[in-house]
Amino acid sequence: MPVSKNNKAPEPGFGLYFHWPFCRKKCPYCDFNSHVRETVDQKIWVDALLAELAHYAGKSEKAPLTSIFFGGGTPSLMTPQTVTALIDGASKYFSFDDTIEISLEANPTSAEGKAFSGYKKAGVNRLSMGVQSLQDRFLKFLGREHNVLEARQTIDLATSLFDRISFDLIYALPDQSLQEWEHDLREALTLCRDHISLYQLTIEPNTGFAGSVKRGEFHLPKDELAESMFMLTQEICQDAGLGAYEISNHARAGQECRHNLTYWRYGSYLGIGPGAHGRVQTSGGRLAHQQIRKPETWLEKVHQSRHGTESEILIEDPLDRAEECLLMGLRLSEGVWFENFEKMTGLSFDEIINPDKVKRLIEAGFLNKDQYCIKATDQGRFVLNSVLAELIS
Numbered sequence: 001m002p003v004s005k006n007n008k009a010p011e012p013g014f015g016l017y018f019h020w021p022f023c024r025k026k027c028p029y030c031d032f033n034s035h036v037r038e039t040v041d042q043k044i045w046v047d048a049l050l051a052e053l054a055h056y057a058g059k060s061e062k063a064p065l066t067s068i069f070f071g072g073g074t075p076s077l078m079t080p081q082t083v084t085a086l087i088d089g090a091s092k093y094f095s096f097d098d099t100i101e102i103s104l105e106a107n108p109t110s111a112e113g114k115a116f117s118g119y120k121k122a123g124v125n126r127l128s129m130g131v132q133s134l135q136d137r138f139l140k141f142l143g144r145e146h147n148v149l150e151a152r153q154t155i156d157l158a159t160s161l162f163d164r165i166s167f168d169l170i171y172a173l174p175d176q177s178l179q180e181w182e183h184d185l186r187e188a189l190t191l192c193r194d195h196i197s198l199y200q201l202t203i204e205p206n207t208g209f210a211g212s213v214k215r216g217e218f219h220l221p222k223d224e225l226a227e228s229m230f231m232l233t234q235e236i237c238q239d240a241g242l243g244a245y246e247i248s249n250h251a252r253a254g255q256e257c258r259h260n261l262t263y264w265r266y267g268s269y270l271g272i273g274p275g276a277h278g279r280v281q282t283s284g285g286r287l288a289h290q291q292i293r294k295p296e297t298w299l300e301k302v303h304q305s306r307h308g309t310e311s312e313i314l315i316e317d318p319l320d321r322a323e324e325c326l327l328m329g330l331r332l333s334e335g336v337w338f339e340n341f342e343k344m345t346g347l348s349f350d351e352i353i354n355p356d357k358v359k360r361l362i363e364a365g366f367l368n369k370d371q372y373c374i375k376a377t378d379q380g381r382f383v384l385n386s387v388l389a390e391l392i393s
Contacts, residue, residue, distance in 0.1 A: 007372050009337035012267025013066035015259045016094070018049060018086055019273030020072040021295045027143045028208030029170070029201060033275030033293050034073045042082045048302040050089040052272050052291070055307040057093035059287065060270060060280040064097040065090065067259035069104075070124075076106035080118025087123045101126055101164075101258040108154035108167070109146045120161050126257075127158045128197075129167040134184045138173050143208070155191050164255065166195035171233070172226045173201055174218040181229050182236065189240045194255035198233055199248050200226060227382060234378050245333050247381045264332050266325040266344050274298040274308065279315075279324075286315045286344075321345040322352055323392050330384060335368075335375025349374065357391055367391075 023034045068090060070083065087102065103126040104119055106112055116127065131151045133139050139147060146154070158165045169188055171181045188196060201220065203209050212218060220226070234244055242250040246264060249257065262269055271278035275293040279286060290311045292298040298308035315321050322345040329336035338349050358374070361367040366380035366387050380387050 009339040009372070010261075010265065010334070012265035012340065013258060013262040014061070014063045014267060015067040015069065015262040015269035016053075016065055016090055017069045017071060017259070017269060017271045017273075017276055017278070018075075019271065019276040019291075020045075020070060020075045020078055021274045022077055023072070023074045024077070024145065025143065026208070028212065029142060029204070031204035031207050032073065035295055037295070040077075042079055044299070046082055046085045046089075048299055048308075049086060049272055051302055052307045053086075053089060053093065053270070056270050056272065056278070056280070056289070059282050061268060061282070062094070063268070064095045065100055066097045067101040067103070067262060069102075069259040071105050074107055074112075075104050076112040076115060076119075078115075080115055080122050083119055083124065084122040103128055103257065103259055105130065106154075106158075107146065108151040110150055110154065113154045113157050116157060116161050125162065126164040126166070127162050128257075129154065129158060129165070131155070131167040131188075132170050133173070134169070134187055135180070138170075138176070141173065142170065152191070159193065164195070165193055166197060166257070167192060168197045168199060170199050170201050172221050172229050174220060176221065178225065178228055178232065182232060185233060185236055189237070189242065192242075194242070195249070195251040195257065196237070196242060197249050198237075200230065230382055231378070243333065244378070244381075246331050247384065261332075264328045265340065266321075266328050284314055286321060288313045288315055318345045318347045319352060322347060326392060327388060330374075330376045330388065331381070333375065335373045337373045339372070353391060357393075361387060361390060 019033065021033055021035050022037055022040050024036065026034060026036055068087065070078070083104065102124050104124045105128050106116070108129045108131050119127070132142050132144055134148055134151070136147050155165070155167065169184065185198070203213050203220070237244060237250040241252055244250050245256045246260070249260065251257070268280045269278055270280055271289065271291060273291065274295045275291055277288070277290045279288055289309055292301055292308045292310045301308040322341070325341055325344050326336060341349050358367065358369060361380070362369060365377055366383070368375055368377060376384055376387060
């Protein structure tokens with residue numbers, strides 16, 4: 001069976017990411033670069049973010065932006081005026097594609113929902129909300145500030161304002177049954193419209209939950225139950241018309257998050273703000289940059305140097321680019337297109353990947369391959385780290 005529906009590789013796109021590192025509270029499962037601060041002078045932060053943008057705009061390619069993404073932290077703590085200033089600033093350095101996607105992450109609280117109409121006026125055309133559960137007991141466990149009723153009301157508000165919305169749910173929670181997850185997922189699909197992100201709970205180092213697990217305060221579901229939840233998720237979403245275009249992301253055809261597709265297709269993107277990272281094409285080659293994580297340290301560095309860069313590395317070795325391309329691309333249901341792989345790495349797939357390893361993984365049911373691309377099966381994506389380790393070892 002052919003893997004690809006046609007023989008034309010998709011364009012990866014060119015994205016811009018702004019990181020807003022502030023939250024009202026730190027959720028116990030979160031390992032993102034987020035920080036609680038009593039007050040934030042948004043004018044100072046706008047100026048600093050725009051200064052760093054100017055620095056990297058001078059280094060990167062001048063292709064039209066296909067996406068802008070406000071992530072965090074909690075970007076819905078930004079005022080609409082802040083969002084407007086950052087979008088306007090981006091337009092001074094880059095042209096915008098006619099169909100540019102401008103996404104903003106938001107908490108589904110009534111307080112933050114008051115800013116939604118202002119975000120739309122600023123130019124945001126896609127809202128992504130961190131709902132995380134449709135049961136109050138699990139919201140309490142996850143440390144969320146909203147309850148289910150407030151989340152549903154905020155989803156309704158977002159739906160009335162934006163053509164494109166999405167929200168996140170977390171499953172494989174302690175004491176969650178397969179039946180409970182199925183009920184919540186089916187309910188979520190009646191609310192989400194065209195896109196939903198569904199994440200299995202994992203315990204990350206240096207989080208509140210890491211300490212809780214170490215102290216024996218709760219246990220995750222057994223692997224067999226987690227796998228059953230994953231497989232049921234794929235089946236239910238597929239039947240609802242929202243197939244998994246990436247391991248944790250489901251959408252109707254044409255409603256995929258374009259910004260994240262740029263990451264996974266190994267396209268170019270700028271990362272602006274504390275802890276942000278980017279991969280951009282420069283005159284010298286593909287440049288990887290990583291920004292300082294701590295907000296105050298980043299801000300001080302920007303005031304000194306007009307950017308808060310922690311490291312810059314020119315990815316010169318084609319093998320390093322090939323490994324990154326596979327690590328990202330095999331997360332996608334479309335897989336890695338050989339045409340794009342060669343364009344990004346300067347090497348053909350068959351030059352560097354042992355065909356015997358590919359054959360074994362195909363025979364084991366973890367990969368599919370045709371003349372245009374290679375992709376992981378549903379079974380392969382569930383154990384993708386192991387598949388990748390075998391493929392590129």
